[in-house]
Amino acid sequence: MIKYCILILITLSTLFIHAQENTLKLGVAGLTHGHVGWILSRESQSDMKMVGIVEPNKALANKLSKEFGFSMDIVFDTMDEMIKKVKPNAVAAFGDIKAHLSVVEACAPKGIHVMVEKPLATTLEDAQKIEALAKKHKIHVLTNYETSWYETNVKAINFLNEGTIGDLRKVIIRDGHKGPKKIGVSNEFLEWLTDPVLNGGGAITDFGCYGANLMTWIMKGKKPLTVTAVTQQLQSENNPNVDDDATIILTYKNEMAILEPSWNWPIGRKDMELYGTKGAIYSDNPTQLRVRLSKGYSDYTEETFLLQERKEPFNDPFSVFAAVINGKLQLEPYNVYALENNMVVMEILQAAINSSETGSTINLKN
Known part of the structure; x- marks a missing residue:
């Protein structure tokens, strides 16, 4: 004993x-x-x-x-x-x-x-x-x-890869809220978040990066062929030095993505819609996903999935960080956390800013 x-x-x-x-x-x-x-x-x-x-x-x-x-x-x-x-x-x-x-x-x-x-x-x-x-x-x-923690986004990509909605044709990703000042962020945060040098831009960078990141994941690292963007400043009293609303259009060989980052959404949101040749997937929020399959001209069937949070270590970014460093987790190059993905994100954001400033479509080198 x-x-x-x-x-x-x-x-x-x-x-x-x-x-x-x-x-x-x-x-x-x-x-x-x-x-x-x-x-x-x-x-x-x-x-x-x-x-x-x-x-x-x-x-x-x-x-x-x-x-x-x-x-x-x-x-x-x-x-x-x-x-x-x-x-x-x-x-x-x-x-x-x-x-x-x-x-x-x-x-x-x-x-x-x-x-x-x-x-x-x-x-x-x-x-x-x-x-x-x-x-x-x-x-x-x-x-x-x-959005890396959203099980709905993972489920949506799985459905897409399984061919549930057919070949992908269009993606719409909307992210944002009422604006930093309106939602009451701290003065220390607001000071640089609305500074074009310290933040790189306004809503176009703050929330445009989400859509660029997810789309790069969906496309397995493939860059868009073109980037076109327009920006507006709808709250000049709150955001005098940066944009607060943007629309970014990405074109690929057979797909298109429309990113809608904004500090003017009346309700905070981070959602995604995937449209294929047979149906659509709606990632409404972190836990609700809907799949619609086409029937005839305008009819469809719809199934709703209520999901739990992601399993460890993916439910916590710091657990992911630790697992990667310790060699317990190896990220694919186009994973949402990965440097390779985020280099493409930066190409997209830079092109979007250049497009909005010049009023022209930017062609990316592939």
Whole structure:
């Protein structure tokens, strides 16, 4: 009996030590992003532990410290200071989008993996620099989108690949809300979210990236042949320096995508419609999916699916990040998190901005 108890203790101790060895030390770069609560409120798990934060705005850091309970002792002024003191294995960027490049520049040479909030960068030029650093130093650079967690999107792609609605012809993706100021984002977030340099644009980048990301996934990494975009500024009093409404049209050999990113939707939304030669799939929200199959001219059958959240690790972006770094998960090149996908996203966004500014259709090199 004593030997049995000792064996159990040894086994448990070994498992505990192994778990500690596999626990990633995570640094957080910036606290101004409205999504930073995702990591600050994350329940303690064995895959990852937050060990440092970079935020020069101490008033903001103090405020969030009181709200989420982290110690101000782990808050640093610069990336170099944090890296030197706590030696993270990975960093999650939660500052402005322009800062993504400087975060990767600080991390890549030291072999530190990075996950950024969408989109990957503000410009294609910055994205190309990030890609070059990632390849040179052999680090993972992931981009996080809320829609990556939607089981409905996964189910929709599965139905499409199974031929349920026939050959794909058109995709319509709508994303957005009433606008940053109207929904009450923090002043720190609003300051850069409506800055054309720090955010890369307005709604065209903030929400246009979702559709570009999903469409690149659907097309298995294939680039569109052309990109055409128009933008408007419907709330000049709230968004004086950037667009707040856009329509982006992507054409492929046999398919077309219409992306409708906007800060003027009366109701917040992130939905997708897939139209094929036999029917349509409606990904209404994270949990509801509808499939319509054509019958005659205008009749159809419709089936509704109510789905649960995605299974681990896909229900949590930080679990995905940890699994990729630990080698437990290998992403396909066109996966929504993958750098290859998000380089195509940046080509699309850059072309969309250029199209809206010049009033012309942009041809992409394939």
